[in-house]
Amino acid sequence: MDGPAAADKTHGQAERLVSYARKTVDRDRDNCRMTPPERLLHDPEFTPLTRSRLTADLRTLGVPAGGVLMVHVRLSAFGWVAGGMDTVIHALRDTVGPDGTLLAFCGWEDSPYHVSLWPAEWQRAYDEIPVFDPANSSSRRDFGWFPERLRTWPGALRSAHPEVSFAALGPRATWLLEGQRDQDPFGADSPLARLVAAGGQVLLLGAPLQRLTLCHHAEALAQVADKRYRDYRMPVQTATGVEWRDYHTIDTFYGVLPYYERADLNIESPVGTMAEQAVAAGAGQSGPVGTGTAWLLDAAATVRAVVGWLESQF
Helix, strand or coil, X not given: CCHHHHHHHHHHHHHHHHHHHHHHHHHHHHHCCCCCCHHHHCCCCCCCECHHHHHHHHHHHCCCCCCEEEEEECHHHHCCECCHHHHHHHHHHHHHCCCCEEEEECCCCCXXXXXXXXXXXXXXXXXHCCCECCCCCCCCHHHCCHHHXXXXXXXXXXXXXXXXXXXXXXXXXXHXXXXXXXXXXXXXXXXXXXXHHCCCEEEEECCCHHHCCHHHHHHHHCXXXXXXXXXXXXXXXXXXXXXXXXXXXXXXXXXXCCCCCCCCCCCCCHHHHHHHHHHHCCCEEEEEECCEEEEEEEHHHHHHHHHHHHHHHC
C-alpha cells in the first residue's frame, strides 16, 4: 500500500491512538478518586456498595459457585464501593467460592506494540524498555484497575505472552494460562479458548459491552478472508538473557476486519457491535448490582453467536 491509501491508513491509525489516549485519561480519572464525590456524600438515598451486597447481587444475577469467571470492572459505575477494588475481589471470590477461578485480561503497560509506527527517535528510546516479566510487569491502565489488582493478589498467576497476557486466581488458574501460543494468543489453546471449554462466563461489572475481550477469540476462530494481522517485537527474558522475540497476532487495535469501511454496518465499536450480536442471540443478560448494572454472558454461546455473525457479514 502506498500513496493516498497509505496516508489515509496512517491518519486513521493516528486518530484511533489519540481517541484511545483520551478515553484512557477519562478512565484513569474515574478510577483514581481518593474521596467520594460531594454529590454522593450529601445524597440521603445513596449508600456505598458493600462486599455483602455485591456478593448477594452477583448471586442473584446468576454467577454460580465453582465456575470459571472472566471479569471486567468499571468501579465508577457504582458511585462508591466501600473498600474499593479489594472489596470487589473479595466479593467475587465469595461468589465463586473456593472451587471457582477468576480470569482477567492484563496486557502490558506501555508495550512496544505500536512502536514501529512511531518516529525513529521514539523507536530507539524503546530499545531500553524493561524486559517483560509476567511476575512484575504492570497491566495496562486502560483495561481498568481490576486486572492489575487481580494480577498482584496472593496466589494469582499470569500467562507469559507479553502483549496478550491474562491473570487468573483459583484452582484452575494454571490450566487456564498454560499453553498460550506466541503467534495465536487469542485462538486455540488461549485462556479464552479454555474459558469456553470450561463452560465459563464473562461478567461485565459496571463495564460496557465494548469491553468484552472474548470477542477477540471469536475473531481468531472465524473462517473469513482478509483478516488483518500485526507483527511486532517484544523483549522477553530467556535462559540466556534478554531476547527481542517476534510475535504475530490478529490486529485487535486497528481492526481485525474492515469494520469501519463497512458503511452498511454503521460500526462505531467493533467489540461493542459483536457483543450486541451475542446479547441478541440470547447469550447473556443484564441485571442490577448496587446502583449500577452488570452483564453476565455465557462464554461458549457468546463465541458461537459472534463467529456466526462475522462469517455471515465478512
